[in-house]
Amino acid sequence: MTDRIQVIGGGDDPVAAFEAARDAARRAKRLQTVVGLVLFALAVAASVHIGEVRIDTFVEGLPGFANYLNDIAPVLRPSHLAGDLAEWYWALPRWLGLLWDTVLIAFVGTLLGGIGALAFCFPASRNLMPRYPIYFAARRLAEIARAVPELVYALIFVFAFGLGPLAGVLAIAVHTAGALGKLFAEVNENVDPKPIEGVIAAGGNWFQMIRYAVIPQVLPNYTSYGLLRFEINVRGAAVIGFVGAGGIGQELMFVIREFIYTDVSALVLLIVAAVVCIDISCEKLRHYLIGQEGLS
Amino acid sequence: MTRPSPATSPTAALRQRHPHLFGKTPAEKLRDRLILAAVAGFSLYALAATGFFDLDRILGGLGKLGHVLGFMLPPAHNGYFWDFMGGILETLAMAFLGTLAAAVMGVPLGFLGAKNVVPQWLFHFGLRRIFDSIRGIDQLIWALIFINVVGLGPFAGILAIAVGDTGTFGKLFAEAIENIDKRQVEGVRAAGGSKIQVMRFGILPQVFPVILSQVLYYFESNTRSATILGIVGAGGIGLQLSDRIRVYNWDEAAFIILMILVTVAIIDAGSRHVREHFIGKAEYRP
Incomplete structure (x- = not known):
């Protein structure tokens, strides 16, 4: 508490002293953020490498996934609903x-x-x-x-x-x-x-x-x-x-x-x-x- | 000494009028016994149906299990330590990227799914049901499906975690956003903020601690589940573990299990540390 009072009341210009202290605090905080972000980015990069993430395969695979969803979707026609359902759940028992x-x-x-x-x-x-x-x-x-x-x-x-x-x-x-x-x-x-x-x-x-x-x-x-x-x-x-x-x-x-x-x-x-x-x-x-x- | 007749005794009159205040009536006792008997009978049936009355099999199995435990001790890596370490790192990478991708997709979906951001009940209801269906399908099932799409390997595991948890995060984040304090939103709007600014300055600061806490918790949980995704072929330490068990290398299997336990404990401690750093020592411990 006494430190702060001295900073504000002790200098010639209390406003300038306060601003200087605030900038120092912000710089320290910013450094912490940057270090955190760099570590995070490194972790992501390492994980991408280890996890064998292949964006191109994924992009190529995306239509495949859509096709897959399309393939597993049952054929249900409103006119033959009962028959189609019975065929979809053919092994229900x-x-x-x-x-x-x-x-x-x-x-x-x-x-x-x-x-x-x-x-x-x-x-x-x-x-x-x-x-x-x-x-x-x-x-x-x-x-x-x-x-x-x-x-x-x-x-x-x-x-x-x-x-x-x-x-x-x-x-x-x-x-x-x-x-x-x-x-x-x-x-x-x-x-x-x-x-x-x-x-x-x-x-x-x-x-x-x-x-x-x-x-x-x-x-x-x-x-x-x-x-x-x-x-x-x-x-x-x-x-x-x-x-x-x-x-x-x-x-x-x-x-x-x-x-x-x-x-x-x-x-x-x-x-x-x-x-x-x-x-x-x-x-x-x-x-x-x-x-x-x-x-x- | 004669007992007062039921008609004249005030207690009996009260008992007749408020039977539930005098403990259980005979009918209720009978009902409780019937329920108990039904549960016991069902349990016996279920035990029989799952093979618990096959004594030969149980005794034989216990004997074999004893042998397995004997072979597991002492756990040994037999020179494969760095291979196992690679598997553990792959598992961690899968959990990390999967959770990260799910969180990145979950935040906008959470905003869309929150009643107070998009006040359209049909949209809200539909999106919530989609979250529920995605959530209802187990990660292992997603893993099998993604193996069909991108092939065997950790990438399928990452996608399984990412997709499965997107549904969970969408639901959890939407609920967090629905529980915010309205006054800050009104304050930003009254100061002339746009819709985006309302989200950024009115809503996000309130929900960020909740989101971070959930993401960290799911990272821990996904580390555990990523260890078994390999059993179906989706990368990570589970592949090595199931291989060792398949060829009866029990000491190496035990070593891998111990490595998994240590890794999970380290991740739990680390994520508690990160949570305390960002949120302060919260009592949130699900």
């Missing part, structure tokens, strides 16, 4: 079966992952786990489970358990256990400590403390997070078939690779529609459960 498999994979994955998260979210909460090493180990375990992408687990599990939905379910379950474990632990760390003290004061052990003091407080949040995760897992289960882990992804990969054009659009639209339907119903269910909470 099989696809619906695969879609159902996908939803089941997501459901079981979320269920098992949720159970796994329940098992180690309590040790992973700082306020509920007095022994630091156990807390530390549980946290790191959740981090590792979460940090490896589902598809990588799926590759490994397909090797171990063979092709099919089992590998996909396990891959989703492990990733979900990590993701939900972290969220659950964060919910646990925000609980009201008074019921915990009450149960401990009444002579309850650790498990009774969790069951009667923590669970009633956190269960609504768990359900909400679990449903959100189910929505995410439906998206994940739709593509996990790309590595052979069951569901509709395998079929989608096949039709894209084999250039079976109209099937591509049919399957993609089917998946998007299923995802939207599940999102909407989960949101309804979530609001319903939250609405109940106040009364019970």
